[in-house]
Every structure is written in C-alpha cells, then in structure tokens.
Amino acid sequence: MGRSARIHGERRDQIVVAARREFAHRGYHATQVSHIVRRAGIARGTFYYHYAGKRQVFDDVLERILVIVDASLGVIDPSRPVRPQVVGNIAGLVRVLVDNLDLARILLHVASGLDELADSRLTAFWDRLIGRVEETVREGQRIGYLRAGDPSVMAMGLVGTVKELIYQHLLGSRRLPVALAVREAVRFALDGMERR
Secondary structure (H helix, E strand, C coil): CCCHHHHHHHHHHHHHHHHHHHHHHCCCCCHHHHHHHHHCCCCHHHHHCCCHHHHHHHHHHHHHHHHHHHHCCCCCCCCCHEEEEEEEEHHHHHHHHHHHHHHHHHHHHCCCCCCCCHHHHHHHHHHHHHHHHHHHHHHHHHHHCCCCCCCHHHHHHHHHHHHHHHHHHCCCCCCCCHHHHHHHHHHHHHHHHCCC
8 A cells, every 4th residue: 555545544644533532423414524523633535535524434434344243243153162152252242332421322323323324334234244153153053052043133223232231221220230231141142030
C-alpha cells in the first residue's frame, strides 16, 4: 500500500472513530456532520472528501461494527472439548460489546428502526449470527453433546440471552461483572434453569 492510500485509510478511520462516538452519544438524528468534524479534529472539507454525508459514514460505522462482532466468534471444533469453546465464544461476544459500549449502543439501539436499509442490514447480520450459532447447535447435537431440540429456537435463545445481558449493561441498571455474566449465560444455555 502506498503512502497516499495509507493516509487516506487512516483519515477515514479517524472520521469513523469520531462518528461512532457521536452516534453512540447523540443518536443518529441528533448527530450533525459538524459534531463529527469537531470530534475528529478535521476540516469540514476533509470529511466531505472521504464521505458524501452523515448517512454514508453511519453505514461505514455500522459495517465495521458488524465485522468486529462477527470476528469475535470462533467456529466450534468438535475434536476438542466443546464447553470451553462455547464459553470462549460467549465471552468473546460479551467482552467485545462491553469493552466497546459505543458499538453496542449503535448496534442494539441507534441503528434499529432507523430506516429500511439499516433494518435490512441488521436483520441480515442477526440472521447470519443466529445461523452460525444454529450450525454449532446442530453439530453439538450430532456429536451427542447437546440434547435434542429445535436448533433454530435454541440458537435464538442463546443469542437473545447475550443481547439482553448487553442491553441491560447499556442501560446501566444491571451491570454484572463480565465473568459472572458469561458464566451464567453459559450455564443458562447449556444447563437450563431446572434444578437437577
């Protein structure tokens, strides 16, 4: 990569980081390009050199969030002990969202209901994420690690559990230590609530 391309990429990253913080803090509609420019410490013309407007940078922010969340999940290897891998996946997802609350706020609150395009992208993301978990559930059932049941419902339950943990953390009403949240999410997902 040449120097010019590197500088161009670095400037876009700088704008995205500033935009991410502004969207998380103010919401989409209240955020103005002037807020992003001020936070990024750049000229307005620099912003428009890289992005056509607020919506384009928001789409870039959202896409980067989806990539970060997607990358936090590993593929379960049935030849290794499964439970530690499940714990690792849940911990990775919880950790990336707790460590990046601005990302979580945009993903779970700001982008939802923005418009058809944003809703479509979020729907595709959640569908892909649930699909990955569903594949893991099917594999767990195939090797006899998980009980019989509808893999789709089980996957939605697990993803929903993690989403609600993060959402409550965002609200500030129930901020559990991450290790406790992960441990209980895993116990809930794998052991259920019934006393045995």
